[in-house]
Amino acid sequence: MNRRMVLNTIGHIAVTESALMLLPLFISLLYGEKAVWSFAVSASVALVLGLLLRFFSKPSTRVIYAKEGFAIVAFAWLLMSLLGALPFYLSGSIPSFVDAIFETVSGFTTTGASVLTEIESLPKGILFWRSFTHWVGGMGVLVFVMALVPNVADRSMNIMRAEMPGPTVGKLLPKARDTAKILYIIYVVMTLVEIILLLFGGMSLFESVVHAFGTAGTGGFGIKNDSIASYSAYLQWIITVFMLLFSVNFNLYYLLLTKKFKSVLKSTELLFFGGFVLISVIVISVNVYSIYGTLSDTLRHTSFQVSSIVSTTGYATVDFNQWPELSKSIILLLMVVGGCAGSTAGGLKVSRVIILLKSIYREIKRLLHPRSVRTVNMELKRVDEQTLNGVYSYFAIYIVIIIGLYVIISIESVFDMQTNLSAVLACFNNVGPGLGAVGPTSNYAVYSDFSKIVLSLAMLLGRLEIFPLLLGLNPLMWKKK
């Protein structure tokens, strides 16, 4: 284990985060808020810590392998969350430190689960930072650092692979750094387009930036207590479309840029995702039509809620807690599936679901024809057995962890199964609002500190897709052999 390299890279992260905090600091300064000081102090702490880490860990070799990649990602995300919680705590916006950590983890992991009941009165700087953590966490901080800093590490693909969600992470360009750059360029441009479109709809600059951040990271922090409900139909549609756009595999946008339209249209994952969303919208629309009366309202609300949940954003225009049981169960299903691999969305990922379904089909065939030979294909290519095994074991551990967390959360024994299970699913899949007592109109403040820490962990596990956190924090990996 190249410990120095791990610490050195984490040092980079702390310095980057301190730089990122300058943005909300500037916003606070602009609005003349007292929160300026909390940002100044937090940024300094992050800077000093980062420089110290880098100063005391000059690595002898910059080569990292898969395990260093896991460790870097695990520790970077933990450190980021701790440092990111400082402004909330210091400014007094969130008086409890555990709450502040929950809010920050929820921000960086783009969950959007909140412990705040009253957000409209919070300082603008704090609100900006809350949403900005979504934007930063969406594409990944380490990928961001890789795009900025030349030669973060030799074989830096190992970091990217650990941080980017999906069964396989490929490169768009020969160099890992160029790949990170192009992903961020696509990300930035799409965010800017959304900001402009929101401005057209009459949002103020601050509001449109904050909501664009929330959508881009598929996070879900807003600045209104009723989320998006009070905005115009136009704005709701814009956000609906962008939530879906940000949960599509970013590789497809690169293909569009390089004018390979055919391969985009042939993408199995995109077609499946589109069909899944469409069917969900239709079924829920039929199911809830009686509540809203008009077709346009029904379609708007159902597509907004479906996009919000499947993209794991978590914005809401209506309280889907009031919907009939069928619609609620579809919402739960959407939570589990999530967006496409290689996007900013969470969940199990569409490509994994496709592989799992095709494997089930293959298994049925094999039972009927024991000697049949059949490969699992995806995007016109064969999925190799190693990737298949990766998907199976991910699914298995996903189920185990969900059940484990559900049991731990239930120790409190305050809420019913619907609330607890949906809370775990909503946190682990980085959605945000769940059902029952944690529905879109309520929040996570009702849980005890212990459960909040468990749920924070669930969010991190979900964002990093379990293994990096599990392996990076495993003491066996750190032992010298």
Added chain:
Amino acid sequence: MNIIVVGCGKIGQSIISNLVCEGHDVAVVDTDGDVIEQVTNAYDVMGVCGIGTDNEVLEEAGAAKADIVIAATSSDELNMLSCYIAKTLGAKNTVARIRDREYNDKSLDFMKQKLQISMSINPEMFTAYDIYNLLKLPGAAHIENFSTRNFEIIELILKDDSPLIGTPIIDLRKKHSAKFLVCAVSRNGEVIIPDGRFVFEAGDRIALTAAPSEIHKLLKSLKLVKKQVKNIMILGASKTTYYLAKLLISLGSSVTIIDKNPVKCDEFSETLPNATVIMGDGSNQELLLEEGLANMDAFVSLTGLDENNILISYFAASQGVSKVVTKVNNKEFLPIARRLGLDTIVSPIRTTSDVLVRYARALQNTVGSNVEKLYKIMEGQAEALLFNVHPNFKHINIPLKDIKFKPNILIGGLLRENKAFVPTGDDFILPEDKVVVISTGHVLYDLADIIA
């Protein structure tokens, strides 16, 4: 530059590793998914799984925008077809590994022209020429010719009784009247560029530059000049053996080739009627002695197994053969071979990747870099580069001793009006010159890069 490497075999991977070190954007193509995975894990490259003659695969690897496409699979025909398709897709330059004897004659130019292949590489041929040069000057462990120019860099390994040991370099030049310059010294695996106060020890590997006549004068005064090799024994009937034997026979040497494969022996006796072809197991010491190993001027082991080559070479050296050349492809064996006293080692893989690095830099030449030639010396740990002096170069007409260079940089030679000479501190660079720069640990693209 954007470079695609088709085929990730031993040669392919060595090329990839070198090109990535040079900072190029490399995409690799191979049919084996496991190999792709291993290569993309080890190097910062993009991998595409598929066959290199499939235009969709090449397109996915970015052939349309590639500056160089290198086809280095084990099949000549596949390589040529890959290059042709890549070229049609828009690749600027193509390099094919073509090594079959049938293609490496007059038909090569014809095919290169028809298939628009920019360069063909033949590792076996490169190696044969390497060995041929070494056998012509048996005192050296390695020789680089700056081709048309009369300038050479030779590498020696200092034996215990070498007269160079114990005297500072500054005094050596006075003692031996030849004008030479010590470019680099490798001691215990570390390469340094020495200054005048440096004192040699036994076992050092040193690189010298000088004009060829000066080198002979120096080697003579060092008693390193040996008589031209006449009797050569080559172990293993490989492609390299064929090219080498042909070169040596044309020089008038007598060549004995040993191989245990009767089919190959038969083939060699047909194509090389002037060589003595022996069918037998080369690891049989009795056989080697019977065929007159002890009376050979040189012994070259070119079997496919590094381990075999090293052990049999060691045996040949112990029998008093004065020049032993060993083919070792696996880098990890080099220290062991050196410890056994085998100083002249050739590697087709290293030679080939050096040629390609040189080719890539020369192409960059046209897009702003000024490297005319590049050679890797000291087993790849140092570079000798030939620069054109750019009109914007500021440090002309200044004595070299007054210019502040970066550390580990040395001006090894100046080429002026087709004459090469070794500069002293009082010489200066003129606008029309070409400059030979020796460096370790830098990647240089322009002469201005050497100034501190």
